[in-house]
Amino acid sequence: MSMQPKGPGEIPADTVRVARAAFPKGSLAIRVRDELGPLFSDEEFADLFPSRGKPAWSPGRLALVLVLQFVEGLTDRQAAEAVRARIDFKYALGLELEDPGFDFSVLSEFRNRLVEADVGQRVLDGILASARDKGLLVGGGKVRTDSTHVMSSARELGWLELVTETLSAALNALATTGPEWLAEIAEPDWFKHYGSRAEDFRFPKARTRRDEVGLRTGGDGLRLLEAVFSPDAPAGLRAIRQVEVLRQVWVQHFHLVDGEVRRRDPKDRPPGAIRLVTPYDTEARAGVKRDSFWNGYKVHFTETCGAGTPNLITHVVTTDATVSDFHLVPVVLAGLAERRLLPDEHLVDTGYVSAQHMVAARRDHGVELVGPLKGSGAWQSRTQDAFPIDVFTIDWSSQKVTCPGGKTSTRWARESNDDKITIRVQFSKTDCRSCPVKDSCTRGPRRKLAFHDQDLHTVLHQCRAEQETDEWKARYKTRAGVEGTISQGVHRCDLRRSRYRGLAKTSLQHQLTGAAINLARIDAHLTDTPRARTRTSHFAALRPAEQQLDGAK
Helix, strand or coil: CECCCCCCCCCCHHHHHHHHHHCCCCCHHHHHHHHHCCCCCHHHHHHHCCCCCCECCCHHHHHHHHHHHHHHCCCHHHHHHHHHHCHHHHHHHCCCCCCCCCCCHHHHHHHHHHHHCCCCHHHHHHHHHHHHHCCCCCCCCEEEEEEEEEECCCCCCCHHHHHHHHHHHHHHHHHHHCHHHHHHHCCHHHHHHHCCCHHHCCCCCCHHHHHHHHHHHHHHHHHHHHHHCCCCCCHHHHHCHHHHHHHHHHHHHEEEECCEEEECCHHHCCCCCCCCCCCCCCCCEEEEECCEEEEEEEEEEEEECCCCCCCCEEEEEEEECCCCHHHHHHHHHHHHHHCCCCCCEEECCCCCCCHHHHHHHHHHHCCEEECCCCCCCCHHHCCCCCCCHHHCEEECCCCEEECCCCCECCEEEEEEECCEEEEEEECCHHHHHCCCCHHHCCCCCCCEEEEECHHHHHHHHHHHHHCCCHHHHHHHHHHHHHHHHHHHHHHHHCCCECCCCCHHHHHHHHHHHHHHHHHHHHHHHHCCCCCCCCCCCCCHHHCCHHHHHHHHC
């Protein structure tokens, strides 16, 4: 299909008349159209369509339909039906009353175009541009960022289910591409073991029997791979995606020992960043955060948190589940800089913040990164009456460190690794051995220290001292509000469950979720709807202030 761009145009008079009569107090779709005007134009998406061919339905309107779909939690069929039957949707889209809309499959096709061109961000940016034009969004001020887990749309599989489903998926793909070849090399038992989905089988409960089934599956998969990669096999079979997934899963979970297939030990398997967890979503990864375990992705939301304007989501980024929050601070700030939405303060939790990030944010963007720094992992920092690094005196000019006992270090070494400079210091064994407070200082023969270079070390210790003050704690309380955004995304848009398979499609889902939450918040601002208060039990309200800070971490 081709696209001939059209201007947004005026809302037809009959549509206005009926909408005003049906919704005398308005609705979200009507109020947003009245306040923000047409949010998207066809020209914004012109590069997604060829210039010749059958005319396509207006992509600017399709983008708005996608956002309204997420606002109300509609399926594709329900969203298409709303365009055809609901007067407030016709009003927001500027359609005639008799406009029949489109087939529901058009929404899926449009999402695929957004994913293939990697331009899902344009939808969120369109909302933000309109909000800025109306004075609902300004740069500077404060923003806050937080992340949450997102489970893959594919069902979580146990190890036996994983290898069985992977082999079954490869056999089904080969049966479609090369049925005659597969019929010749397939072993009779394969139809019994892999002809149905793994969830339809009852795997044995005994550990030894389960191990036997796993090894049998491993052997069957290896024989299939040998047949596919043999010189006699059709060359095209090797390029089938499910065959490549089978090869990767078998390399990750099996190996040959004296010519026999054996399961790899956990320590012999690849790291989580590359280990597949399901054959049906090959970009999902196993994630761990404290006591939470999931297969899928992570999403990071950044929102404004000023007074007088709605709190709007200004940046959304999706990663696989293994990517640490720590690596996202430069990404978020670069994205905000690109949109000219850099804040004065960026509030984050412990997982994002470090002395390096604080210095880089201030140097590169003029942004103050605010968040509780992790404490030192050394036992001296956790033990009363011990000597943490804070009580040592560092003379940077002479490259010497003096301990609480008055002794001076004997070694100062400067190491550089990945643009990170570490200074390693140690004291004399003789001095430490005769020291009367040695037990409070070190459990080894001598005290050793490791710390950043002067700039980072100074920032680190200033921030750790500052975050113990009541003023800093009161300032940091604002960050907790982003938890409400995560909750709103979960309840309104099912944020923690991916609708689609793959990182790109899941990322588009989260861009649309951010846009939908923004529309809902703009509508709440227009109607003076008060923000919901955090629900706190009577007992929780008695929690001491220092425990409240620990909970935020």
